[in-house]
Structure formats: structure tokens, C-alpha cells
Amino acid sequence: MGWLKLGRTVPSTQDIHDQTAARHHLKDNCAIHIEILGTDKATFEIDYESYRPQPYHLSTSQLPLISGDIVRAVKGSDRLWIVVDNVVFDCTEFASEHPGGRTVIESFTGEDCSWQFWRFHNKSHMRKDGLPLRIGRTEGVVNRFKERPRFHGLRRHGDDEA
Numbered sequence: 001m002g003w004l005k006l007g008r009t010v011p012s013t014q015d016i017h018d019q020t021a022a023r024h025h026l027k028d029n030c031a032i033h034i035e036i037l038g039t040d041k042a043t044f045e046i047d048y049e050s051y052r053p054q055p056y057h058l059s060t061s062q063l064p065l066i067s068g069d070i071v072r073a074v075k076g077s078d079r080l081w082i083v084v085d086n087v088v089f090d091c092t093e094f095a096s097e098h099p100g101g102r103t104v105i106e107s108f109t110g111e112d113c114s115w116q117f118w119r120f121h122n123k124s125h126m127r128k129d130g131l132p133l134r135i136g137r138t139e140g141v142v143n144r145f146k147e148r149p150r151f152h153g154l155r156r157h158g159d160d161e162a
């Protein structure tokens with residue numbers, strides 16, 4: 001499948017150098033370090049280690065919100081975070097044990113990969129292996145690839161039965 005083979009894109013550093021974005025992160029109370037370096041730009045380092053797995057009993061809406069800018073910026077770090085259905089999973093350690101291989105998780109780091117995920121996994125995989133990796137929820141992290149419709153016979157998968 002094409003999207004499985006695509007390499008990583010170079011991360012945009014625009015967000016990281018944008019002062020407005022920096023203020024936004026502060027407002028969200030995230031663990032970051034901001035330093036003004038004598039220019040009109042602010043830079044910050046994100047303390048990715050401070051985002052910890054969340055208790056299993058929390059519903060998605062109870063998970064801490066991680067700003068989309070922080071999730072996207074993970075591409076420039078050594079952490080492997082992915083987003084499925086607006087939930088952020090830290091797969092850094094899990095990736096090496098992933099039955100589908102490490103590469104596929106690396107290729108989606110800092111991105112939404114919801115439909116790709118659901119093509120290969122079911123809710124039971126998510127409960128057993130995904131739940132321990134949840135570190136938060138996020139908003140506005142998009143999927144790079146458009147989902148291709150699937151067909152069962154002549155019927156489009158997901159269409160109403162009637």
C-alpha cells in the first residue's frame with residue numbers, strides 16, 4: 001500500500017518559532033520551556049517525557065488535552081506519538097514490539113492515522129494494546145492521506161444497509 005511505504009516528511013518548524021503559538025502552549029499549561037533568544041522569535045523545547053500514560057478508566061474526554069502544535073512537533077524529537085480518533089498514543093517503547101513493525105509507526109509520528117489504524121486492528125487490539133499507550137487527547141491533527149472507499153461486492157463499506 002502506497003501510504004505504508006511513504007517516507008517521513010520534513011517537519012515544519014513554523015509553529016515552533018511562532019510566538020503566538022508559544023503563548024498558546026503556555027495557556028494550555030503544557031510542560032515546555034520557552035526562551036527568548038534576543039530575536040523577535042521565541043523558541044521552546046518540549047519536555048516529551050513529562051507526558052505520561054493515563055489511567056485506563058479515563059474516558060477520552062477526561063484525558064489531558066495536548067495541543068496539536070505539540071503533537072505535530074514530536075516529529076523533530078526521538079518520541080513516537082501517533083493520533084487515532086483524536087487520542088494521542090506514545091508508541092516510543094511499543095514500536096519495537098509492534099507486530100506490524102516499527103517502520104509503520106515511525107512513518108505516522110506526529111500525525112493522525114485513524115483510518116489506517118482501523119484497517120488493521122479492532123476494538124480488542126485497541127483495548128488490550130492501545131489503552132496503556134494513551135497519553136492524552138488532541139485536536140486539529142490531520143491525516144496526510146485521504147481514505148479510499150472500500151467495497152464489499154458493489155456496496156461501499158459503511159453505507160447504510162437499507
Ligand code: HEM
Binds near residue numbers: 089104105117120
Ligand atoms: C496504538 C498504536 C498501535 C497498537 C497498539 C497496535 C497494535 C497491533 C497489534 C496488537 C497487532 C497484531 C494484530 C493481530 O494479532 O491480529 C498489530 C498488527 C499490525 N499493525 Fe498495529 N498497532 C498500532 C499502530 C499501528 C499503526 C499506526 C499502523 C499503520 C497502519 C499499524 C499497522 C499494523 C499492521 C500492518 C499490522 C499487521 C497486520 C497483520 O499482520 O495482519 N499499527 N498492531
